[in-house]
Amino acid sequence: MKILAIDTSNDVLGIALLSEEKIIGEYITNMKKNHSVRVMPAIERLLADCETGTEDLNKIVVAQGPGSYTGVRIGVTIAKTMAWSLGIPLVGVSSLAVLAAAPRYFSGYLCPLFDARRGLIYTGLYKYENGALVNVLEDRNILASAWAQTIKTYGEPILFIGNDIPIHKDTFQIELEEKAIFAQIPEQNPRPGELGLLGINLPAVDIHSFTPNYLRLVEAEAKWLEKQERKND
Template sequence: MFVLGIETATPVASVAVVTIGKVMAERTVNNQRTHSVNLLPMIRDTLADAGINKEQLTGIAVSSGPGSFTGLRIGMSTARTLAQVLRLPLVGVPTLDALSYPLSGLAGLVCPILNARKNEVYTALYHHNGIEQNCLIPARAAGIPQLLELLASYTEQVTFIGDGVAEYGDSLKAQMGKRARLAPNCATFPRGAAVAELGLVLMQEGATSDPLTLLPQYVRESEAEIKWRERCLTGECKRN
């Protein structure tokens, strides 16, 4: 099996090709260019690095959110189009699952935090038993005070991972003391290889999605949706 993994939920784009037990190739860029510019050339070059062509792929996995609304739409639309054109199985992999996954060989609690703006993070909580990860708190958008409340009932150390660590890590350590551990910068963003590996497992289990209906999981409303709802509450949307 050769699975293509596409990760565009954050400002960093990452693409990988994996097979059972092996990462064949991976490319990651954080060059401030939009994912719409980077993604297709990255897919082409990653396939070349892996020494295969697109016809040899057996499946596509794509990060499904939460994360950047625009980034998720670009990655999802690209993955859906490729899956339809190449007639390949497609799976959506939760972004926070992929972010936490590289630490699943450790034992303990892992809490991914991705910057969601508006003083919030996209977060979840996982328990790692040294072999696999299990989700204890599902993905949501939360402020740091709300996150601390969610974690208050757990006595174990918590490893925080994601781009929210740079902004909120010091605050979390100040509040939680030695119970808070911060992952290094190299673990800041979810990887295409993690998306691909998790996608491969899902495909082996038969958990594929219809390319026509798979949608990003945004967790919260977009700014446009919030403004539209506010306008409707005041009656403006009926007048236009």
């Protein structure tokens, strides 16, 4: 079985090709660039370097969000199109779970996060139990200060993971003190290989009804709804 993993949900563009036995190849960049013009060439290059054709693929796993509205939409659209055209299964995985997956060595709680602006973050709480990654507190869009209050009652150390940690580091250090631990730079990028591993045994979704998980409305949609509500008052 060969699985193609696609993650364009944030600044990191990640593509991986893997089997049940190994990660065959990975492509990762971390730049504020338009994924829409880069993702297909990245997929083509990786498959070519790994001497794999699209006809050899058996499954596609995509980072479903949360993250950048445009980025999530690009990845999901490409994954759906490829899965439908190739007639192979499609699976979606939380973009936050991908971040949390790498630090298997850490025995405490894992807190992946992406900045969502205006003091808000996308986050969730995870933990490895018997070798499996478990979602302890579901993914959400929340003020960093409120999230710090929520998780400070947990008795074990918490490892914060993600490229946006510097934006909110002080908030967590103040509230959690020595329980707050911050991942090192090599762990901050979500690995597309981890994405593929998380989705390798998940059941396929319905391609046509599969949608991104934004966790919140984009600003334009929120303003439109507010306007409609005022009209109806």
